[in-house]
Amino acid sequence: MKRLTFLPALAGLVFILYIVLPVVSIFLNINWSRFGTTVRLPVVLQALQLSGLTTLVATAVTILLGTPLAYFLARRSFPGREVLDTLLDLPLVLPPAVAGVALLMAFGRRGLMGSLLAGWGISLPFTTVAVILAQVFVGAPFFLKTARNGFAAVDTSLEAISLTLGKTPRQTFFRVTLPLAFPALFNGAIMTWARALGEFGATIMFAGNMPGITQTLPLAIYMAMDSNLEAALVMAALMVLVSFAVLLAVKKVAPGGDGHPFP
Amino acid sequence: MKLRRASILIASTLIAALALAGCRQAGAGQPQLDQNRGQQPEGQLVVFAAASLTDAFGEIGRAFEESHPGVTVKFNFGGSQQLRTQIEQGMSADIFASADQKYMQELVDKGLMEQPRDFTANTLTIIVPKNNPAGIQSAADLANKGKLVLAAPDVPIGKYSRRALENLAALYGPDFPKQVEKRVVSQETNVRQVVAKVALGEADAGIVYVTDISSSYRDKLATIPFPPEANVRATYPIAVVKGSKQAGLARELVNLILSPEGQKILAKYGFLPVKEGS
Numbered sequence: 001m002k003r004l005t006f007l008p009a010l011a012g013l014v015f016i017l018y019i020v021l022p023v024v025s026i027f028l029n030i031n032w033s034r035f036g037t038t039v040r041l042p043v044v045l046q047a048l049q050l051s052g053l054t055t056l057v058a059t060a061v062t063i064l065l066g067t068p069l070a071y072f073l074a075r076r077s078f079p080g081r082e083v084l085d086t087l088l089d090l091p092l093v094l095p096p097a098v099a100g101v102a103l104l105m106a107f108g109r110r111g112l113m114g115s116l117l118a119g120w121g122i123s124l125p126f127t128t129v130a131v132i133l134a135q136v137f138v139g140a141p142f143f144l145k146t147a148r149n150g151f152a153a154v155d156t157s158l159e160a161i162s163l164t165l166g167k168t169p170r171q172t173f174f175r176v177t178l179p180l181a182f183p184a185l186f187n188g189a190i191m192t193w194a195r196a197l198g199e200f201g202a203t204i205m206f207a208g209n210m211p212g213i214t215q216t217l218p219l220a221i222y223m224a225m226d227s228n229l230e231a232a233l234v235m236a237a238l239m240v241l242v243s244f245a246v247l248l249a250v251k252k253v254a255p256g257g258d259g260h261p262f263p
Numbered sequence: 264m265k266l267r268r269a270s271i272l273i274a275s276t277l278i279a280a281l282a283l284a285g286c287r288q289a290g291a292g293q294p295q296l297d298q299n300r301g302q303q304p305e306g307q308l309v310v311f312a313a314a315s316l317t318d319a320f321g322e323i324g325r326a327f328e329e330s331h332p333g334v335t336v337k338f339n340f341g342g343s344q345q346l347r348t349q350i351e352q353g354m355s356a357d358i359f360a361s362a363d364q365k366y367m368q369e370l371v372d373k374g375l376m377e378q379p380r381d382f383t384a385n386t387l388t389i390i391v392p393k394n395n396p397a398g399i400q401s402a403a404d405l406a407n408k409g410k411l412v413l414a415a416p417d418v419p420i421g422k423y424s425r426r427a428l429e430n431l432a433a434l435y436g437p438d439f440p441k442q443v444e445k446r447v448v449s450q451e452t453n454v455r456q457v458v459a460k461v462a463l464g465e466a467d468a469g470i471v472y473v474t475d476i477s478s479s480y481r482d483k484l485a486t487i488p489f490p491p492e493a494n495v496r497a498t499y500p501i502a503v504v505k506g507s508k509q510a511g512l513a514r515e516l517v518n519l520i521l522s523p524e525g526q527k528i529l530a531k532y533g534f535l536p537v538k539e540g541s
Contacts, residue, residue, distance in 0.1 A: 108465055110463070
């Protein structure tokens with residue numbers, strides 16, 4: 001009988017080791033005595049700054065544009081809702097290279113939208129805006145999906161009570177619906193942010209690779225692999241630490257729900 | 264019954280872990296080839312080659328396969344700096360052809376390569392989209408017109424491009440390289456990415472090897488030559504990777520590349536013969 005618990009435990013252990021080993025290997029290969037100097041290299045600082053800025057903007061844009069849409073999708077039933085839902089989910093499963101090509105075909109200088117913008121003298125590729133566009137494209141579905149489920153889970157009778165008590169629909173939304181759905185919105189926003197932080201393929205294809213302008217942390221790591229492995233490891237370690245801290249914080253801090261960022 | 268279920272769970276976990284471990288070996292690279300050292304089928308050669316060799320080596324590979332029935336030649340094309348890193352990290356290759364002496368020498372110094380030999384040479388050109396939206400007419404225009412895409416300084420073509428710009432300083436003034444560098448909007452990871460960005464019309468100009476204006480992009484690009492005295496000549500070394508399980512076959516392929524037949528194919532794609540004594 002003992003074997004029966006031993007074998008699954010072993011399986012679990014193998015899996016834990018497998019996930020943990022590569023992550024730990026990053027830290028074991030870093031020369032910590034030079035960490036301070038490496039982290040202050042311009043290439044590292046610029047990438048940190050750019051990744052911080054672009055992911056925050058991308059997340060904010062997603063929340064602003066995504067919240068009304070998520071609410072609409074949760075509350076209204078209309079023909080083609082399934083299809084629309086699926087379309088909005090697409091970036092979740094699309095390879096980043098497909099996202100990169102798609103963005104170029106749409107917003108490149110000869111793209112559908114891009115050629116229109118070009119008439120106004122606006123060119124998106126190779127700009128920080130292009131980095132943000134790529135991040136929103138791949139990251140938004142996480143927020144949309146989670147926020148939609150959050151809105152759908154709000155008990156509509158509570159909203160009805162609020163309305164009968166004389167609150168306007170707007171007041172009801174901000175005082176009843178939004179607070180109740182907030183944990184879901186929060187988790188969705190964190191997941192969008194995390195996906196944006198990790199975005200690589202669409203960025204390098206659509207926004208190019210220019211330190212300080214489009215070279216985010218993942219791109220800087222990729223480039224540094226060939227020239228400065230030390231810097232690549234330090235940036236990788238920073239990303240691991242930030243990601244871990246955020247995931248853990250969401251589990252601990254997230255108000256309500258089970259606090260799990262991936263429902 | 265329970266025991267069997269447990270063993271199935273274990274087995275599938277192990278298989279998954281092994282499969283994932285196999286994938287991880289690919290490391291930073293993107294090549295789609297058999298990564299497992301020692302598991303190459305008989306008569307399979309793996310060639311790591313500079314991205315600029317894509318078309319020419321493809322044809323040489325086919326010629327080699329024809330004259331060696333049962334042998335397949337697989338290529339991993341990329342920036343020479345990436346290929347160097349991949350070989351350093353233990354990815355299995357039989358041959359390395361670099362666009363740059365430095366990366367070959369680094370591998371030789373680490374005892375990873377057999378004796379390298381120079382096998383071909385290349386020069387640079389400026390490319391613009393066929394409709395030339397920025398109206399770039401000469402190398403001098405690079406300092407004041409349009410958006411420029413170069414390869415990163417670690418990529419051989421990126422290094423050669425910057426050397427050519429330095430050479431142009433003699434003609435256009437000492438500030439010329441800096442002014443051009445200000446117009447660079449992206450630093451690509453290999454020369455083919457530079458070609459693609461310009462061919463797509465996203466950038467107004469790029470600096471690539473003369474051999475890159477090939478096949479599918481020829482009708483989308485126009486070239487603007489460098490002043491001859493400013494151009495850079497890149498010499499490509501090739502060597503068999505030490506410890507290659509197919510060393511004999513690998514040396515045969517290198518010999519084919521160095522032979523008149525191989526040189527003829529390279530010349531067809533615009534590559535230059537190696538100068539005597541270089």
